Amino acid sequence: MLLVIDVGNTNIVLGVFDGKDLLDHWRISTDRLRTTDEYGVLIRNLFNFNEVNADQIDAIIISSVVPPVMPTLERMCQRYFGVMPLIIGPGVKTGMDIKYDNPREVGADRIVNAVGAYAKYGGPLIIIDFGTATTFCAVSAGGDYLGGAIAPGIGISTEALVQRTAKLPRIEVVTTERVICRNTVQSMQAGVFFGFVGQVEGVVGEMKKELGGKAKVVATGGLSVIIAPAAKSIDVVEPMLTLEGLRVIYDRNH
Numbered sequence: 001m002l003l004v005i006d007v008g009n010t011n012i013v014l015g016v017f018d019g020k021d022l023l024d025h026w027r028i029s030t031d032r033l034r035t036t037d038e039y040g041v042l043i044r045n046l047f048n049f050n051e052v053n054a055d056q057i058d059a060i061i062i063s064s065v066v067p068p069v070m071p072t073l074e075r076m077c078q079r080y081f082g083v084m085p086l087i088i089g090p091g092v093k094t095g096m097d098i099k100y101d102n103p104r105e106v107g108a109d110r111i112v113n114a115v116g117a118y119a120k121y122g123g124p125l126i127i128i129d130f131g132t133a134t135t136f137c138a139v140s141a142g143g144d145y146l147g148g149a150i151a152p153g154i155g156i157s158t159e160a161l162v163q164r165t166a167k168l169p170r171i172e173v174v175t176t177e178r179v180i181c182r183n184t185v186q187s188m189q190a191g192v193f194f195g196f197v198g199q200v201e202g203v204v205g206e207m208k209k210e211l212g213g214k215a216k217v218v219a220t221g222g223l224s225v226i227i228a229p230a231a232k233s234i235d236v237v238e239p240m241l242t243l244e245g246l247r248v249i250y251d252r253n254h
């Protein structure tokens with residue numbers, strides 16, 4: 001069985017595949033201070049809890065946009081699973097031509113999402129990931145990674161609003177109905193919700209123009225389920241896109 005791991009700036013998402021079937025998945029916070037042993041015990045415990053047999057893991061693939069946690073995670077894979085992980089980076093076959101000025105600069109999560117989405121839908125595509133940052137990526141009809149746009153994420157933008165003001169409280173990001181609001185919490189929720197829905201429509205609109213027409217729009221990431229129903233430009237939500245992309249890339253390298 002294959003263990004796939006995506007290390008983001010906020011969360012590490014893990015999944016176990018038996019062939020093409022995702023048996024289970026987990027989300028733990030990314031903590032640079034956690035040790036090899038702490039990650040090992042935590043991850044093996046998740047397995048026990050969900051009745052996945054950790055001893056059946058014979059391969060691991062990792063994508064990461066947080067370099068400082070990688071030495072710890074690599075040691076964890078060796079010590080707790082007896083496996084040398086395949087790490088997304090130069091030399092790994094993704095099957096996708098990266099048109100960035102410097103292909104090494106693109107976040108591994110963005111490439112993995114693009115590979116996963118192209119394998120399922122073909123191109124042209126626009127992929128939106130609502131994580132710590134909101135990323136927009138464009139893939140051509142022929143499957144080239146064309147580049148994209150990076151915006152501050154919904155969570156960190158909202159946190160900044162709370163931190164830099166005296167009277168604005170912490171809020172939950174939720175779907176709102178109206179935008180003329182008569183209390184602080186609802187006003188903030190409406191501003192965040194309609195603001196980020198508008199951002200999606202705006203950026204996708206510009207991207208489609210640059211792509212020269214139509215593109216399928218796929219959304220993923222923690223907050224996609226809140227934003228997508230209101231964003232007309234989003235065609236599908238794929239919550240497990242990154243895990244799926246990791247499995248596809250693993251298969252291309254074996």
Ligand SMILES: Nc1ncnc2c1ncn2[C@@H]1O[C@H](COP(=O)(O)OP(=O)(O)OP(=O)(O)O)[C@@H](O)[C@H]1O
Pocket residue numbers: 007008009010011012130131132133153154155156158171172173174221222223
């Ligand atoms: N409903 C919500 N209301 C407010 N903040 C939220 C909500 N859901 C998530 N967040 C915050 O948004 C940020 C991104 O969370 P999310 O779960 O989308 O991350 P992620 O997809 O794991 O990101 P990454 O892959 O970059 O680690 C976090 O700071 C999180 O605390």
Ligand SMILES: CC(C)(CO)[C@@H](O)C(=O)NCCC(=O)O
Pocket residue numbers: 008009065105106107108109110131132133135150
């Ligand atoms: C934009 C994030 C933080 C999203 O996780 C990540 O993909 C990243 O660190 N990317 C590197 C810069 C780039 O993709 O151009």
Ligand SMILES: [K+]
Pocket residue numbers: 006008013109131221222242
């Ligand atoms: K993610």
